[in-house]
Amino acid sequence: MASISEYDIIPYGDSAFLVQFATKVYSETVTNHIHALIHSLQGHDHWEEVVPGYNSLLAYFCPAKFKPYEAKKVLIKALKNPVAASKSVSKTIDIPVCYGGEFGPDMETIMESSGLSQQKIIKLHSEKSYTVCMMGFIPGFTFLSEAPQLLHHARRPTPRTIIPAGSVGIAGWQTGIYGLESPGGWQLIGRTPLNMFDKDRDAPFLVHAGDDVKFVPISPLEYAKIEKRIS
Template sequence: MNVTFNIAGDQSILVTFSRQHIRNETSKSVRKLAELVEQKKVVGMEEVILGYSSLLVHYNPMKITYESMLQILKELLQQIDLSKREQTNQVEIPVLYGGALGPDLADVAHYHNLSEEEVIRIHTTPSYTVNFLGFTPGFPFLSGLSSKIATPRLANPRARIHAGSVGIANNQTGIYPVISPGGWRLIGHTPITLYDPQRNNPFLLSPGDRVTFKAITKEEHDQLIRQQQGGDSYI
């Protein structure tokens, strides 16, 4: 396993795994190391931040030295066993595709010389992997998108995107959990809440989870909104 360790400021270590595109094995190694670090409960270790091929480990230099933290990481690295099955959840996300909350669906279809229905079919076919959460609280970066609908980000990001918006950016797909700016191509919207700070576990999804998308009608979408929020339709 080709891994490098780099100093990232005065209280962080960046662990980088060899990467060829977005490989499931690399992403799984990142998740396994993060899990081992958190399980060990190292005094002075404060936070781990996952990426596709890297893990940023924040530590308190007043409680643990760089050398000690580095040695612990190297030891934990030897304990990674990719043959063990991950304990993950399978989550189905209902999506209303197109319309006012999927304004880029037509552009994605045009970019690939497909119909909107074909884009929806292709997007709802795979089982995606949550590689990590980031950008905003609970934003899942999902790998597994078909190259048939991989589409570049917008040249000019939007200033405000609805929570629940489902988007595509290059060979990734993801869901905006909160209102935020963003440059992903929006193809639909889910009424499911991905981030709720009032819950004991505020995040619906976790790294390693498997996600599938299911196309729903506007009526089903609005009904789910009323059930979850007791409010009216976004549209």
């Protein structure tokens, strides 16, 4: 059982601290704790950036306003007493996904490694809800909580040079969504027609760290319909 009290505060350059939790595996407790911390630190305007990781948190401060030891003091205080994000802030968002075929070119790889049928993989992947643990490395990329164990799979040995936006993939125990077309090495099992990131939308980000998402399997026909509706 991962503990929220096992962590180190590591200086990261002269303007940031990294809070590194000891857990090496996915821990819901630690993830929720990190999101509560983010929530309480974001209220303090001396931080330029507060960024969640799976088992870490980056707090980047402005040294013109904040001496390093003062920043650390605020961080330690927040770590001891984070203001939990109220449940109404987080929401569950349905993400329609067309699994397999041209949308999930690595489905067969996962079928081989798991010994499961495509139908069973779709059921496993879509029946649970996931927490959005962190965003990045590029806009809209959505890092989710742990995938069902049978679906765990290492990244592709050679990354693809182009992965279409909306692709849903597996990397180790992680599952996630490519927000933009980009290179990448995740095993792709499906794709959503939704735009995870759209700079011209009133709300450019479909999801935020701390939200819950649930995948809803759709057919290629439904994919085309949704794609047409939102374009």
